[in-house]
Amino acid sequence: MLYGHGGDIYGLARSLGVSPKDIKDFSSNVSPLPIPAGLKQRLITGLEEIRALPEVDSFTLREALARRYGLPSQNFLIGSGTTEWIYSLPRVSGARRALIPLPTYSDYADAARAAGCEVETLGPWPDGDQNANVAILNSITNKAKYGDIVFICNPNNPTGRFIPTNILMDAIKIAQDTLWVIDESYAPFIGRDQETSLISLNLPSNLLILRSFSKLYGIPGLRLGYVLGASNLIKKLDSMSKPWAVNRLAQIAGEYLVKMSFHYEEDVREYCKVEKRRFLSRIKAEIPFLKPLEGSTHFILFKITPPWMAATITATLKNKQILVRDCSNFMGLSDEYLRISLRSMEDNDYLINQLKELNP
Structure with a gap:
């Protein structure tokens, strides 16, 4: 069994001595909207x-x-x-x-x-x-x-x-x-x-x-x-x-x-389409070391340009109570790849601002 899937908020919370609720998880590909009403x-x-x-x-x-x-x-x-x-x-x-x-x-x-x-x-x-x-x-x-x-x-x-x-x-x-x-x-x-x-x-x-x-x-x-x-x-x-x-x-x-859940499904699709466009626009303009690869989903695979690598980016963000997905343990990928899944607009902007601090 592979240990290293996304979404391990409990493990990171234990290591930092915080509540799992304090972790902003961009590593798990679940809906960025709250669970369906009702x-x-x-x-x-x-x-x-x-x-x-x-x-x-x-x-x-x-x-x-x-x-x-x-x-x-x-x-x-x-x-x-x-x-x-x-x-x-x-x-x-x-x-x-x-x-x-x-x-x-x-x-x-x-x-x-x-x-x-x-x-x-x-x-x-x-x-x-x-x-x-x-x-x-x-x-x-x-x-x-x-x-x-x-x-x-x-x-x-x-x-x-x-x-x-x-x-x-x-x-x-x-x-x-x-x-x-x-x-x-x-x-x-x-x-x-x-x-x-x-x-x-x-x-x-x-x-x-x-x-x-x-x-x-x-x-x-x-x-x-x-x-x-x-x-x-x-x-x-x-x-x-x-x-x-x-x-x-x-x-x-x-x-x-x-x-x-029919209306909820439509809401998820519409939110992801609009927010992904906005999120990628900011990434391309402000985070030069992350190059998004083409894809159709609400999660995005990025190729990382030197001097950064996935391990150093994920380690730095973990200390800030943020999870993103280091993709080096996917067969066929390497330490040059990172996956980010959309969350709320506020959280997405918070992540971008933290990534900007990594700019050399």
Whole structure:
């Protein structure tokens, strides 16, 4: 397991002797807006329900998702975050080899190795521009064979690169003997499902889609996500899943959000679009040692110019109770890369002002 993901506010708070509430966390890619209105009260009113076991299979939440997407509930499985399925899928599928384009989220390779898979990394393609899409998919389809599993984060973490769904689906149909796992945890940040998700297309039998409640709604502490796919694949996964895998408060939150969150989702997308433009304008004008790479998400990958390196920047900011993401432990990247995720306008300006103090 990789220690060094973003969002470790508790570890930094302990080391500085402060409260976790004092940490400004730009390293975790969750929604920069407060949690959806009404969710806190719904959790409070549902607190008494933890005196009983949760629904064994999250039936009510699966039904809510089925209604939202116009699919049978048998196409959904709910888990304790997408991490549960990332680690289950290589083992349950019986895959012998995992194909993973770099740089990307490290748990894909960790999960594949834990299941005894050979891991073949492709790339890296550190830039977030669309020119890499053809190279990535051609590389995969040329190498893919029966018994392989492919992991693609779309949009990708940490680059923010997005592969249009029609192009991605064409590749999935070409490599039909390969299991494609598409992690769409960040797709809702950049557009509606009809524009950014494979959910809106027909589900081939070699595709599984991962979706997260943690990122878009800002609730990573509840640990809630789901996997979506053709019924034959979901049935196989279900046969290996654990009962009561999702706690009752997470189930309550999921049911509420699926029904009540459409306006919130639009608000997140609009805020991120406008604030990212403003934030990058200030960065480009005032922080010469950070060069933003093209990407479509609310988090931004920066290439650092000398004399600074990611380790020194992150260490300096930690002493100021600020977390940003040192990307040197992403395979395919180095100490030249840093990732920053948007927060409130006030916090973003505070970060820029702290970075300005680092100017040589």
